Amino acid sequence: MIIKSQSLTKDNEKGLYLVSTPIGNLKDITLRAIETLKKSTYILCEDTRVSRILLDRYEIKSRLISNHKFNESKNLNKIIDLLKAGEIISLISDAGTPSISDPGAILVNECVRNNISITPIPGPSAVATAVSISGFSEKFIFCGFLPEKKQALVNVFNKVSKFDETCVFFVSSKKVNKIIPELKKNFSGRKIIFCREISKIYEEFIRKNVDDLEIFNKGLKGELTVVISEKQIDKNRSQELSESDMSIIKSMINKLTIKEITEIICHNKDISKKEIYNYCLKVKNEI
Template sequence: MVNPISHNNKLKKGLYLIPTPIGNLADITLRAIELLKNSDFILCEDTRVSKKLLDKLMIKTKLISYHKFNEVKNLNKIIDLLKDNKIVSLISDAGTPSISDPGAILINKCLQYNINVIPLPGPSAVTTAVSISGFSEKYLFYGFFPEKEKKIKEELDKLSNLNFCFVFFVSPKKINKIIPHLKNYFDDRKILICREISKYYEEFIRSNLNELELFKNEPKGELTLVISEKIIDKKKSLFLSESDKRDIKIMINKLSLREITDFISQKSNIPKKEIYNYCLRLKNEK
């Protein structure tokens, strides 16, 4: 066991970022347990959720509510505690703090006052999902999608040009709204949908994106999506024929770029992105 106590048998003063289990409660580290026991205060999103974990671990440290709706309001109070050399730990409901969770504002404030910020390794839905995906180890983590549909399209349009894996978080209520957008922008890629990671009913759904169907019933538990890097089909031609180009020129002022792309891709064995980019260049020349 690696003891978190420093050389002079005292914990280093500052803010500790402590990952908590994303499902199975046994996934918490020994070091995390030791630090939570020796903290003066624990900042948590939902005291009811955190209390269940801490009760199981027999940890009686005082909890302070810290979530996205009160993080600015409580900021000065927490900084005062840290300035007073209190040991404060930050946890989220599940996983690593400040990853798609509150924390960044507090961390930056600590850095501004030269307060120690000490991260612990531990459970993360991101790395767990990527590790089982079988896709490229080069990935970009995005997190949750924007609320507005227009913004979702803008973001996916930019991302679809990058040849990396992508990791997204999606709530069960929004997954069927997101799937059509993913199929539209990443139709030539594969997808892994992870549900209830490390819990008894954990599920891993694998599919080609162009074959992915909507959920018939709303799934339980937040979902972690991993989109593969671009799948290169060696049988596909990467170049438009002169006939295709003539057809596009005829349609360019009559149909949308997306409609032209869909039409040409149905009769030609060419990636949609190549067709779309040609249409875009042609449109800009006019």
């Protein structure tokens, strides 16, 4: 990893800064984030009441502009004009990284079209945090917030469940019980972890097997980050050699060793090495 000296970073450029804020514990903010917010003329935020708690904690006096999903399009021209005039503007969300399942993408794309500098200030991420403590594969698919309508939800789960990788999504605690039947239907055989209040005093990680899921009786609060494990391979079940596999083995039998052939055939298929070995011997004996 190469760490640039402060003088070589973009921190003194005019333009838009996407600043990550704590996902719970207010101490989880970087020094660079604090510096950036203090030097900003304006800070765009989802809820000024929520952001003011963080800003007051670190004595940040920059002017706030309410910028949420219901008014971000309306604000767009005004903000672009301010950026073109040379103002430094930061964009934050209530928690985490802006424009990831939060407002920001519309403004970012407009800045790109207008050749306005955009600088990310990285920080806490509920997704990375949840995956890191899950114990599941680090290769994951992130689905953001689940759709509201049932058919749209069914379509998402049908699609995502076909992938082998870990799956991550956000869901409101008020809606979690509604998705449990679909989870059991689509992700049978996998493990799951519900992460709530990450980095806060009531932080909780609920680990279950998907097949053992039941409706939550106790009242959960807030938004949940949910991680489903990668697809499990049943080592007691293996595929059989297909006609295509047999043809490939015959074409390679005089060119490669049995070990090399076995590695090639097993690369993308769960076939018993013993079965491949025995078939290779059979082909050799027939030559």
